[in-house]
Amino acid sequence: METKITAGVEEYLEALFHLEEENRAVQTKALAEHLKLKPASVTEMVKRLTAQKLVTHTPYKGVYLTERGRTAAAALVRRHRLSERFLADMLDVPWDELHDEACKFEHVISDKVERKLSEALGNPATCPHGNPIPEADGTVAADTAEPLVGMSARSKGRITRITNEEPEFLQYLANLGLMPDVMVEIEEVAPFGGPIIVKARGAKYALGRQVAQHIFVKPSAS
Amino acid sequence: METKITAGVEEYLEALFHLEEENRAVQTKALAEHLKLKPASVTEMVKRLTAQKLVTHTPYKGVYLTERGRTAAAALVRRHRLSERFLADMLDVPWDELHDEACKFEHVISDKVERKLSEALGNPATCPHGNPIPEADGTVAADTAEPLVGMSARSKGRITRITNEEPEFLQYLANLGLMPDVMVEIEEVAPFGGPIIVKARGAKYALGRQVAQHIFVKPSAS
DNA sequence: TATTGTTATTAGGTATACCTAACTATACCA
């Protein structure tokens, strides 16, 4: 029962890392949905992860990464995001395809290759979607950006990160030109869960809350 | 029973491709040795490969790649060698570590990434050990080089490829400076399976047959 | 407190891919 972190185990750790980041309660069910598996499979794997001291689990409360688990997960996220940078910067793979390709690369990068890759890329701080690349020691840079969905009308800022990397979602945003480094201004926040009207590059767009939730903006003094 | 080429299956195809290249009879046992598995495991997998029409098998005669199998294997070798080029040229990973790292990368490279990678590397013809990178269509460039072990005394040439990529072997050769593009001259071929004395870079080295077998040289007019 | 809906687990099954040990088939030499 040693430290045998297989690709399967890695998927769970990564999912937990992301779900914890959004401070959602990570119950068996949520984890199953995120990984597109059945709850029974998750129960089983969580047992294995617990035996390996990578997580702790209190039924009906949640699954939590241990220190060991978090470190392993951060390394994985680091490799994922470095892979995306490599695919984007060196191979010119399109924005919306980076995530899925990187999902495969992250499992085959050794410590040494990770170091060399980071160096070759100029030790980047973020992935092409603007999400921070954890440091080699597992620390993640604090982020002052906030989701578009929580901002008030008239506020302005610069898009810094997109936290949903599904191809269709990214294609949609790319079409509107809503990508990191683009300046946006909130025109109006419709009540009752209605759309958020933003102005970017001289045009106005009505975004659903689901969309706005995944666009992070660093506010600028207005 | 569809075309489900898993990493496990890929290892077998690649091994068969290499063993066929050396025109060795590829019996169950040889395959097992090459893959460091037990013969019983190979028997089982060969059955699966046969069902998928990737190989044909006649017991005590050999396992042979079908057209389908050979194409899949060539693609894999292509990805392996492109990975080695990437690791060497872009990340500066040392010569003797390339093979093992590439063994992992080859399984996660999609058609699209393969194309982009080849382009970014300038469509290289060989891996850093001098072995030909199969074309995207599966064809492999003919090679006029011959193994050092078959050459006669006094003949000269340029090293073009090293066909054993085990780290210790490559370290040994690197120490002697016997690498692709280096000129060598056969000084003497000791009889009864004795060593082959070669001159390279002004120094003389006595090489065992096992070693000389894996060093390919393109003879120059003497 | 009892009911109800949600969440989680257990039991039993599948597929891959490896293993050991026992057995069989073949090639080849004497």
Next chain:
DNA sequence: TGGTATAGTTAGGTATACCTAATAACAATA
């Protein structure tokens, strides 16, 4: 042709990691 060494297969077992269906545990509310 017969015997033996080599090669190969079968049978039964392990581990991972998924599944469905049935069951149990819990939270929250009536």
